[in-house]
Amino acid sequence: MLVTAAGTATAVNVIKSLSALEGVRIVTTDSNPAQLIAAPTRWQTTHYQVPLASDVEAFVDALSRIAKQESVDAIYPIHDQEILAVAQFRSRFNDTVKTPALTAAAVQECNDKWKNFQKCRASGLPVPDTLLGSELTAQNFAAPMVRKPRRGVGSAGVRVVNAYDELRPDDLTEDVVFQSVCxxxxxxxxxxxxxxxxxxxxxxxxxxxxxxxxxxxxxxxxxxxxxxxxxxxxxxxxxxxxxxxxxxxxxxxxxxxxxxxxxxxxxxxxxxxxxxxxxxxxxxxxxxxxxxxxxxxxxxxxxxxxxxxxxxxxxxxxxxxxxxxx
The missing domain is CATH 3.30.470.20 (ATP-grasp fold, B domain)
Structure with a gap:
């Protein structure tokens, strides 16, 4: 089993659980070398340092090479960009290598908050009212609103805005969304x-x-x-x-x-x-x-x-x- 982004909290939990499954050998990858993450020492994983998934070609090449070299049966990507890369380039892996059953479109609709809002609304799922930063004006600003990066992880870049004049130029772009407060x-x-x-x-x-x-x-x-x-x-x-x-x-x-x-x-x-x-x-x-x-x-x-x-x-x-x- 190959697990990516092995230095993250999400991956550590996955690796810890996999280590308890009898007969499962764990291969890990990360942008950091083995000595700078816990998994290789703590759970004796076979570890490889790989490029960031933002360099999609280099990341997929490294992952496919490792999967072949280590006779990997399945890959579980952790980071959002890694999940998308694996979904987009599933054909680059051996047919026997199992990957999460996700389409690239589904991954993008989850990770892109604007596409996520549109998909939820079209499917009748309950979501907060959402606007792109580029479409926000003093007239349609309904204080307070939550400012979020359109593509973000965790709480980075998230803040509550109480007045339109609190906004900065980089808020009023297509890379930011604003939602009604929950x-x-x-x-x-x-x-x-x-x-x-x-x-x-x-x-x-x-x-x-x-x-x-x-x-x-x-x-x-x-x-x-x-x-x-x-x-x-x-x-x-x-x-x-x-x-x-x-x-x-x-x-x-x-x-x-x-x-x-x-x-x-x-x-x-x-x-x-x-x-x-x-x-x-x-x-x-x-x-x-x-x-x-x-x-x-x-x-x-x-x-x-x-x-x-x-x-x-x-x-x-x-x-x-x-x-x-x-």
């Missing part, structure tokens, strides 16, 4: 969509750092499960994905973000006895344990209830040789 609670829904199983778990994001949930209340909700099915159908999402909802001041949920992959906080869902990672990867790899894991997911859903989950950091040390140490 209120808390802010929920992330972790979804597992397989051919013979569909499940959704809700995380109440009690605390986040740099856009990643570090404290959460995890529970199950029939209304949000039904909304998850509508999102999956509209965007053609399969495997693991997650999306966020907040509440409109007038009432009702609004979808504020969709990710065509698991999230940095999905590990909090997994920790509550819902084995989302192991179930997905065992199904992807055709492992015999897949059926039992799906049953465990069903049983956990039927059990219901809620749980509070906190996460913590752990240090990993990679010893350098005497020749390279300072």
């Amino acid at each position: 209120i808390k609670p802010e929920y992330t829904i972790d979804v597992l969509a397989l051919d013979d199983y569909f499940g959704a778990v809700v995380r109440d994001r009690l605390e986040t750092k740099a856009g990643v949930c570090v404290k959460a209340r995890v529970f199950f909700d029939a209304e949000l499960q039904a909304l998850s099915q509508r999102v999956a159908a509209a965007f053609g999402l399969r495997g693991m994905f997650c999306f966020q909802v907040m509440t409109d001041p007038a009432g009702g949920y609004r979808i504020v973000d969709i990710n065509p992959r698991c999230g940095g906080g999905t590990a909090l869902t997994d920790a509550c006895g819902y084995p989302i990672y192991a179930t997905y990867f065992s199904d992807l790899l055709g492992l015999p344990i897949a059926a039992a894991l799906k049953d465990q997911c069903r049983q956990r859903t039927e059990q219901g209830g809620s749980a509070l989950v906190c996460r913590y950091y752990q240090e990993v040390v990679t010893f350098e040789s005497a020749e390279t140490a300072p």
Whole structure:
């Protein structure tokens, strides 16, 4: 199994889960060398440093070469640009290499907040009113509004704007969107969509750092499960994905973000006895344990209830040789 962007929190959670699956060997890639990320030392992965996915040709060439050299059976890309690159150039990989069942169009509709808004509206999904920065005027500005990068990760570049004269020139471009303000609670829904199983778990994001949930209340909700099915159908999402909802001041949920992959906080869902990672990867790899894991997911859903989950950091040390140490 090859996992990209191995230095990210999302990848670490995936690698940690994969390491517990018997018979699975893990290959990792990242723009950093092995000694600057935890996975190679902590979980004994075979690691390769690769170009950033912004250089699509170089990234795909490196990934396809590694996949062939390491006899990789499946690839799980983590970063948004990596997911898109793999989806766009799936034909560059050996036919036996499995990749997430996502089209390039679906990935773009998730990662581009303007396209995401248009797709949701066309599909009848609840979303905040949204305008491109280039279309915003003093007349259609409805204070307060939330300013977001059109293509962004986490909370970078997100802020509330209370008056039109607070805007800067770089806000009024096609690279920025403005949305009507929603209120808390802010929920992330972790979804597992397989051919013979569909499940959704809700995380109440009690605390986040740099856009990643570090404290959460995890529970199950029939209304949000039904909304998850509508999102999956509209965007053609399969495997693991997650999306966020907040509440409109007038009432009702609004979808504020969709990710065509698991999230940095999905590990909090997994920790509550819902084995989302192991179930997905065992199904992807055709492992015999897949059926039992799906049953465990069903049983956990039927059990219901809620749980509070906190996460913590752990240090990993990679010893350098005497020749390279300072």
